Amino acid sequence: MPETERLxxxxxxxxxxxxxxxxxxxxxxxxxHNLIVKSxxxxxxxxxxxxxxxxxxxxxIDPSLPLSELxxxxxxxxxxxxxxxxxxxEIIDSLLDEAEKLSGDxxxxxxKNVWYxxxxxxxxxxxxxxxxxxxxxxxxxxxGITAVKYFEKCLLIDKNFFEAxxxxxxxxxxxxxxxxxxxFLPFIKDEKQQGIKFIEETIENASYNQNISVYSLIWIYIRxxxxxxxxxxxxxxLKLNPxxxxxxxxxxxxxxxxxxxxxLSLYEDILASYKKEKYFNKVVEITIKHKAAVLQYDLAxxxxxxxxxxxxxxxxxxxxxxxxxxxxxxxRVKELxxxxxxxxxxx
Numbered sequence: 285m286p287e288t289e290r291l292x293x294x295x296x297x298x299x300x301x302x303x304x305x306x307x308x309x310x311x312x313x314x315x316x317h318n319l320i321v322k323s324x325x326x327x328x329x330x331x332x333x334x335x336x337x338x339x340x341x342x343x344x345i346d347p348s349l350p351l352s353e354l355x356x357x358x359x360x361x362x363x364x365x366x367x368x369x370x371x372x373x374e375i376i377d378s379l380l381d382e383a384e385k386l387s388g389d390x391x392x393x394x395x396k397n398v399w400y401x402x403x404x405x406x407x408x409x410x411x412x413x414x415x416x417x418x419x420x421x422x423x424x425x426x427x428g429i430t431a432v433k434y435f436e437k438c439l440l441i442d443k444n445f446f447e448a449x450x451x452x453x454x455x456x457x458x459x460x461x462x463x464x465x466x467x468f469l470p471f472i473k474d475e476k477q478q479g480i481k482f483i484e485e486t487i488e489n490a491s492y493n494q495n496i497s498v499y500s501l502i503w504i505y506i507r508x509x510x511x512x513x514x515x516x517x518x519x520x521x522l523k524l525n526p527x528x529x530x531x532x533x534x535x536x537x538x539x540x541x542x543x544x545x546x547x548l549s550l551y552e553d554i555l556a557s558y559k560k561e562k563y564f565n566k567v568v569e570i571t572i573k574h575k576a577a578v579l580q581y582d583l584a585x586x587x588x589x590x591x592x593x594x595x596x597x598x599x600x601x602x603x604x605x606x607x608x609x610x611x612x613x614x615x616r617v618k619e620l621x622x623x624x625x626x627x628x629x630x631x
């Protein structure tokens with residue numbers, strides 16, 4: 285599935301996934317704290333190889349902790365999403381298996397330790413999100429529900445455990461959003477606003493995980509048609525993290541609704557940033573250029589839109605793994621090209 289389409293589907297499962305999160309309190313080991321901060325900054329700004337080096341060194345400090353495995357899995361998932369890659373699934377599975385085992389071992393020794401409960405919740409939430417991407421929905425749902433239960437245990441121990449509160453906030457919002465067609469039933473509660481409040485609290489208070497809180501809230505604001513709020517939040521975050529491509533993609537989606545010219549400019553900027561990356565590939569190029577072509581057409585820049593379509597259709601040599609995710613998009617490019625030609629010929 286193309287990267288931007290995957291992001292759209294991601295919003296339905298985001299309550300399962302706490303990407304690169306740690307603790308609202310400063311972790312007591314300064315070495316671990318510093319490595320986490322640096323690796324999170326690297327992942328947030330799409331420097332995945334740098335993050336991987338830092339996270340592997342994290343394992344040497346305390347092998348009993350699942351931090352290295354959890355955040356390495358998170359880093360691989362983020363890179364795969366960013367570049368529409370599919371070559372790390374076995375590695376991600378292995379990392380999550382080990383993280384769950386280590387978390388379980390820690391809980392056996394101290395079942396009341398809020399950090400150990402949190403580690404186990406993270407291992408389950410990562411697994412749930414990863415399985416949603418591979419369309420193993422039954423596993424994703426089961427692990428997601430388990431993750432939420434353990435996040436709730438964290439709050440029973442510490443009501444200000446904001447990273448757990450963020451996970452629950454996402455769960456409350458998306459559960460209520462999905463249940464909207466039946467929310468007239470007396471036992472179905474609409475908890476969307478409570479969920480939004482929890483995430484907003486996380487952004488205000490968490491020390492380490494504002495990145496995913498911001499990303500989650502942008503997409504929620506878009507779903508709620510609060511486009512100006514989404515834009516303001518994204519732009520403020522990008523002032524601090526100018527290379528955060530996931531935030532730029534979300535910002536572009538918000539601008540599509542209110543200012544297509546700015547959205548087009550963002551997609552051009554995003555494509556330029558991709559071209560500097562060693563993982564840049566034809567799937568990414570086709571996906572972003574198609575987004576740009578649609579906006580060019582909507583803005584009545586027909587000649588420019590036609591040229592972009594021609595450029596996309598000239599991309600050849602797609603491998604099987606590349607061709608499958610973009611086959612439907614290529615058909616839509618052809619349809620758009622025909623529409624543009626018809627428009628130009630009717631002048």
